Amino acid sequence: MSDREEINSRISRRKGVTDPVRIQTAALVIIAFAVVLFLLVQARFMLTSLVTAIVLFSLTSDAISFIARQRIGPLHVPNWLASIVAVAAIAAALLTLTSLILSQVNTVLLTTLSYTEQTPEAVAALFTWLGEDAEQAVFNSVSTVNLSGYLRTLAGQAGSMMQASVLVILFMGFLFAERVWFSTKLVNFVGDEVQADRISRIVGSIIRRVNRYLLVKTLVSLVTGAMVWFVAKLFGLELAVPLGIITFILNYIPNIGSIIATGLVALVTYVQLSDPGQTLAVFLIVGVVQFVNGNVIDPMLMGRALRLSSFGIIISLAFWGAVWGIPGMFLSVPIMVALMIVCSEIPAVRPVAILLSREGLPEPETRGEARVELKAAE
Secondary structure, three states: OOHHHHHHHHHHHHHHHHHHHHHHHHHHHHHHHHHHHHHHHHOHHHHHHHHHHHHHHHHHHHHHHHHHHOEEOOEEOOHHHHHHHHHHHHHHHHHHHHHHHHHHHHHHHHHHHHOHHHHHHHHHHOOHHHOHHHHHHHHHHHHOOOHHHHHHHHHHHHHOHHHHHHHHHHHHHHHHHOHHHHHHHHHHHHOOHHHHHHHHHHHHHHHHHHHHHHHHHHHHHHHHHHHHHHHHHHOOOOOHHHHHHHHHHHOOOOOHHHHHHHHHHHHHHHHHHOOHHHHHHHHHHHHHHHHHHHHHHHHHHHOHHHOEOHHHHHHHHHHHHHHHOHHHHHHHHHHHHHHHHHHHHOHHHHHHHHHHEOOOOOOOOOOOOOOOOOHHHO
């Protein structure tokens, strides 16, 4: 046997050994993903409440630490007192906001239910210019949609918000109670102070960027909701306040939230006023408001650190919406930000961060230093 034949024989034997190993590894990865996905779906209520509590905790933790460090002569605010005040304030704000949202959602749903019978005729009238056959076809199609059933289902899902709020408050209480021990636990868990410091910087980067995203999104959504309320009030809509509040809420859902809010305002306008001209005017005005605030003001305030891929946002939105429903849509961007930052710090999975960033240039928290290499990636 020649040397070349011997080399080919060895390569063939190695392939015969490695192929089953690769197949087994791929099968284990698929099974693990399926198990994790199953657990995510089955425990969606608990997990969405936990993630929401972590996000709210990250928003306020730095502020509480800053307050606790302040001194007025010999006096200072103890950590435990600052934590108790923070949890009480957040609980009051969260319960108040939940009650307000529920009342406005119920108002919109009840009013919409009263207009349900008029909706098929109103929608079909938009297609009068296509002829009677087209108008009748649209009327028949809309009439078959069980709008009342969908609205009652939505009302039932909204009703669980109060239970979720109570669970979020409980989670936050435990997080604040153990806040001072996080760094010690991290060092003991990792077993290396340098590695623990690197992980702490990554977590800090995630918290800062998610906080920036939420603060900017809240400001832009608040301005957008106020402008929609003003437009609705200007045209004499009965649901001006609920529409403004729902627009504020829906704008937290990236990309499609503003589209749904604009369509909802236009539909309510047409059902109430039955005037295509005024409906078109409201649609255009609200559309311009959403476009300017969402595509000009929002990116300008977000900065380079949060330039996420639009396609990645849609994929994240679709995945978490399918897994966790509406709460998953609200949490999709914070989860994506965390994933991009972690992947940008681990060389082995940095290509994932490149795909998630808009320009393909994710900025690691440790830029200017040696890139972080977590033990899990070594």
